[in-house]
Amino acid sequence: MASSQYLVTARKYRPQVFEDLVAQSHVVQTLINALKLGRLAHAYLFTGPRGVGKTTAARILAKAINCTEKSGGEVEPCLNCDSCKDFETQRSLNIFEIDAASNNRVEDIRELRENVRVPPQGGRRKVYIIDEVHMLTTAAFNALLKTLEEPPPHVLFIFATTEPHKVLPTILSRCQRFDFRRIPTKDIVDHLSKICKSEGVTADEDALHLIANKGDGALRDALSVFDQAVALCGSNLKYSTLAGALRVVDIELYFEATRYIAQREAGLMLSLTERIMSDGHDVREFFSGLAEHVRNLLIAVTLGTDALIDVSKRLRARYVEAAEEFTETVLLRILMVIDETQSRLPTSTSPRLAVELAMIKMVRMGDSVDLSDALAQIRRLERMVQHTPVQRPATATAMPPPTQNTPPPRHTPPSGTKPAPSPRNAGTTSDTQHISAPQSHAIGGESVLDRHRRKKTTPEQTHHSPVQPQQEKSQPDQIPQPGLQEAWSQVLTVLAKHNNVQGVQTMMDSRAINTSGNTLKVAVANDIVRGVARDANMLEAIKKSMQTISVLNGLEVDFVVRPELFPSMNPDWNAEIEKLKKQFPSLRLLTEALDLHLANNPTP
Ligand SMILES: [Zn+2]
Incomplete structure (x- = not known):
């Protein structure tokens, strides 16, 4: 030409x-x-x-x-x-x-x-x-x-x-x-194959889908990608070479990732991450591609058909096959991890670590169920609340008991949620008496969590920071050595590869401050994180990992509580608890049942 x-x-x-x-x-x-x-x-x-x-x-x-x-x-x-x-x-x-x-x-x-x-x-x-x-x-x-x-x-x-x-x-x-509407991928693919014919270009269906997807509903964009593809690969367009040429993450890698999730292969998952990153792919691009991939699996699982999956016929069959390894719940939770990681990445000081932890978390996904996750989070919250030495306000017991005519709004199920049977709303005549009795009690309308919440809003808090008493008195920090935080991130990566992921996840909110003498000082958000880090097994593992990083080899490690470095670790408790209740309807029922139990068996 x-x-x-x-x-x-x-x-x-x-x-x-x-x-x-x-x-x-x-x-x-x-x-x-x-x-x-x-x-x-x-x-x-x-x-x-x-x-x-x-x-x-x-x-x-x-x-x-x-x-x-x-x-x-x-x-x-x-x-x-x-x-x-x-x-x-x-x-x-x-x-x-x-x-x-x-x-x-x-x-x-x-x-x-x-x-x-x-x-x-x-x-x-x-x-x-x-x-x-x-x-x-x-x-x-x-x-x-x-x-x-x-x-x-x-x-x-x-x-x-x-x-x-x-x-x-x-x-x-x-x-x-x-x-005018966005042009469906299928229509763009059809149009592209017509153009291929008259231009004497051969292309496999996956390659055409790749080009169409890059166009994102715009034919004009897809056609300029097509020009680019022909310029890069000549008149024979194959998916595998094209993906490399256009710097797109090969779909095979996504299938590989979900296969490792299904097979619980944390090690292979990490080496896959390594490959993707060393190929120079943007991790954000990888995560959005992975989200799309998991979404396709979810469609296959939920609808039991591949009709809505916007890929080539060959790949649709593969999605249906791969979907057999997953349940809807696990896929939804994988999507949640991806979503969480995507929002975390832009501000992360160590994107690589965030990605690796997310990958491991996904591998472990199949091990647990919703409720255990909820309970773990609740336990964490309760522990943090217990560690908070705040006096109970004198006005607390003077709160008027709610009357039966105006039940606290807490008992109204969220709109759109079908109220599940619970002791509170079973609604038979004999139950009514049980309901009225606790309601007249002083703590009738209050749950354990409510009480903790009320504690948290005590005015004392402004003069009396909860974590202050445990905070270590440290001499003024030296200027941080360059690369210290990077080295610490590597320690956590090594840990993630060999150790308790839950522990490392807690440690993720930690920051290397300086080295003083023979000791590396690491700041953590609160006592709980410090407790996890100082656990004998964890400390042993941390030290071992440090030996593999040359800058840190031979150093001791000490953890100091520095809440001001971790503003996001001091969340809004009310919002946190409400969010959990929304996320896990069973939790709402659980707290209500717990209220009822406490109301019937008041602690002296
Ligand atoms: Zn004319």
Whole structure:
């Protein structure tokens, strides 16, 4: 192909007639009907994401209106008459294309208004295509509005925009609006394979899906990826080489990851992470790809069909097969870990560690069930609350008991949740007596957690920081050695590979401060974390790991509580508990049952 004749694929294959427009049949059919009946509006607004055919449709419509060779019933432009040819060579005196991004001043619109008054030459109508119309200034919009209010009969406007909400409502109300939609991957793949045929390019189906996915619903983007792919790989597009060339994480790696999760292979999972990162892939890109992959598995598990999975036929079969290893619950929880990690990554001081821990967490996912997870978190909360030496306020017992007519809102199940049977709402006559008795008790409406929550809001807290008493008196910190935190992160990575993941996860919120003499000082958020770190087994493992890192080899380690370094570790308790209750409906029932039990058996 001579370079002077080279046209990018998106332009070369730009649809010239309605029939060739991809995946916008709802728009096309209405326009064709209007053309057939001669009932065209004076102004159209084409909205939708970029690259889906708005401007292309506007051009076809403009040509169809002005084509002089069409016979009675035809609607498609002939592409051969003077009008059609003039437009293609940009010499048309009746069809104008205006880019509102660069002609957005009121003067530009005034000029347009002058132009509008002159009747069309030769053709049937003057058509103004205004692209990115939302870019007009307010003054320009108002000037345009005057023309739209009383348009000359020979004029037709077609506005195109990706952001219809930025167009003045007075303009919107004078337009017939068409919403163009994102183009489904399958349609893009079909279109690409047609282009491959006429360009003499061979491509496997997975390669075409890869290109289509990169386009993300926009045909124009997919076509420029196609050009890039041909430039990089020549006329034979294979998925495996293409994925490497376009720097996309190979889907095989995602299948590998979920296989290791299913087989509980933490070691293999970590070496996979190593490979992905040493290949230079962005971890965020990897995680969003993994989320998509797990979502596909979830569809296969939940619906029992591959119909909604947007990949090649071959891969769909593989998803169905791979999904057999998982339950819906495990997949949902994997997605939660991915989601949590994705939001954590941007601020993480050690993204690598965050990724590795997430990978291990996913491998361990199948080992536990919802409730145990909830209980572990509750235990953690309760422990932290117990470690908080705050006096109970004197007013606590003076709280009026809630009456039966106004039950505390806590007992109302969240909307949309079907209330499960519990002692509280079993609702039989004999139960009613049981309910009324505890309610009249002083602590009737309060749960254990409620009481802890109330403690936390004690005014004393402002003068009496809960963790302060345990905080170590340390001499002023020396300037941290460069690379110390990095070395400490490596220790945790080594730990993660050999040790108790739960422990390391707690340790994740720790920070190497300095070395003083023969000792590495590590800051932690609170006593609990320090307790975990000082546990004999854990300490032994930490020391062993330190020996493998040259900077730290031979040092002792000491942990100091420095809550101010970990603001996120001092959460809002109310929010924390409410979040847990929402997440685990069984927990809400559990606390309610516990309340009832405590109310019936008050502690002296
Ligand atoms: Zn024509």
